[in-house]
Amino acid sequence: MIANILIGGAIFGYAGWAFYRFIKKSKEGKCAACSIQSSCSSNCSVSQEKKIK
Amino acid sequence: MLGKLKTGEKGRIMNIASADKFVRRRLLDLGIAEGSEVCVKCILPFGGPVMVESCGQCIGIRRKEALRIEVERV
């Protein structure tokens, strides 16, 4: 019984976490993992680039 | 005209002014300007681009742009 709860809990817990992470990451695109995200102009400030031209 | 050279022929660029502004800038970036010596390495079929060598580097440009670059044969 205890084994059941342990295994079940681990699986559902991990699945929930992985799902949450995936959706979050996908939405943010590649920027999420970047260490200079705060000032990165290549990905995150497309709107700024659009003004130029 | 650069576009008129045959494969293997060499020329010196005389006037690049009538080429597209963007193409001119890019060629300049690559170190190709008036006075550069170029050699046509190959010409792709159906009016495709030409491959040109200058100072040991190769670049590809479209035939119609090549036709706007004046060269003299050397």
Next chain:
Amino acid sequence: MMNIALIGNPNTGKTSLFNNLTGSYEYVGNWSGVTVEKKVGIFKNGKDQLIDLPGVYTLNPLSKDEGVVTNFFLNEPFEKLLNILDASQLRRNLHLTLQLLEYGAPVIIGLNMLDVAKNRGIQIDIAKLSESLGVNVAPVVARSGKGCDELAELVTAGAVGTGKNNLVYYGKAIEAGILELENKLAGKIKHPVRWLALQLFEGNPYVKNYLETILPIEEIEKLINSVTVDQQQNADSKQALDQVIHRKRSEAIDKIVSAATTKQENKKVPLTEKVDMVVTNKFLGIPIFLVLMYVMFMLTFDWLGFPLSDALDSFLSGPLTSGITAALAAAGASTFIKDLILDGIVAGVGGVLVFVPQIFILFFFISLLEDSGYMARVALVMDRLMESVGLNGKAFIPMMIGFGCNVPGIMAARTIETPKERLMTILLTPLMSCSARLPVYALFVGAFFVEQKAAVVLSLYVLGVVIALILAKVFSKTLLKGETSVFVIELPPYRLPQARALWRSTWDKGKGFVKKAGTFIFAGSVLIWLLAYAGPEGVNVSMDDSYLALLGGIFAPLFAPIGFGTWQASASLFTGFLAKEAIISTMNIIYFVPDEASLQGLLAAHYTPLAAYSFMAFILLYIPCLATVATIYKETGSRRWTAFSIAYALVIAYVLSLVIYQGGRLLGLT
């Protein structure tokens, strides 16, 4: 900790150097501008950061990719610059170096490709070069890593000189203009004014934009105009400012180079040119490309990939499954847990993992094409075809990368200079069949087209390309008219790919797939299994009464005209939006089978071959996956175009599948 930026011309071995200095796993390629993202690595000393900038010829950008660099100089803090130079193309490389020196940050130069220069008969006196620029110059061989440790020490060691920032005298008019801007800006900014002024006069739009936030726009325009007029009067010529600046720099570079190098004539024809005579040959160019593609597909799907996948499949369904069963029995697990693990997780995750060998083979070939320098030739060879649909040859590169994964493909579109072509490439790259769609084809051809596996899969890849080309033509005639397309591409010399770099590059691309199987596909499998396990009437219901069947059933009638009106098909299409390979997991779970072989047997009962082909075509086109949609949004910055990319894909997919299925039936196919 210091921030050090790595900067240099495209194809100078910048990315290899980055890898060798940081020891990190990095993506190495060889076509113009492979570094489309800004990447950061930690030096081997564990402290300082190295920032990899896209390759640029000058700081005055033409494409968006190059704009990244200008923005970096304007907006970001960094302590030092590491400038890598190609010794065989010193003149052109020094144009960038001069601009860096004008910027006035501490610079260290890594001199790469001395061997190539030597082969061309060019000898470089490093001490002289260092002296005339006023900065440290260190020789390196970026590909093998020779000299990199010395360079790393030089870069990370304390203070470094800023070099000479007045190597070039630009003439009276321009120098006066620089002084005037200096007066106007006095004390208002932290950037070096000389650099800003020269970039402004060269027509750098980013710098102009930046200055407009400080000075009134009229004042800037007035300054540029007066300098232009003065310059033309002084020199009595009609040359534009940017040309004057370029010429002055060239003159200064000529002096530096002729002092530091000696040249002997060398008549040997380089190997690169011999190879190019064949692969870009008038008649052979396109056939060679097609043959290479064919070999790549045969290896991936038929000769090598299939046997490997089969072996992995029999391991997963045999020893692994029985091992887990035994272990669960020993732990005293309930039937619920046992079903969850075997029918849910093993079926779902295993179904995707089976295709790891094939995906790695595909990524290996894409890496090989990039690393050897052949990609740029592909762009050249394909340009004529792309021109006829309103794109240029460079757009073919993002599409090729898209075969691996659409996300980097779309990001690679940044190297395309004109906005219109860039947008078109972004919109069309999702039609390239990415590796996540491959498992779906592999499964279905295994069930229905055993004899012509590779041919059928190849036909789907070709279908994607053909649709993309047709749509490019349509878009350029309707939605995105105007703007002529231009094409100039640098063809880097061929390089013998190095095993280590190739493996890194392959692993870097493929690991995402494996990681996704362990995270998202795992979670998705659990969810799908739960939805299939429970229904309105309770748990452990018959599959046809489950929530999943209910959900799929709503949309099933929509798909009936195109050959797959079952709830199972529509349920798997839903999960496919999140990640294409989830389609396989879903099917494995729905059809309640542990392995690929028995699923294929079951599929034969639910699909006819024609319906199977229609289904595969639909999967190919119907929607970009979630990550791709997010990337399209990031890259276009427009909700409208993002929505458009989804909508047009759905319409095209439905229409095409309808044509295939109904047309096939009219022709008497089943």
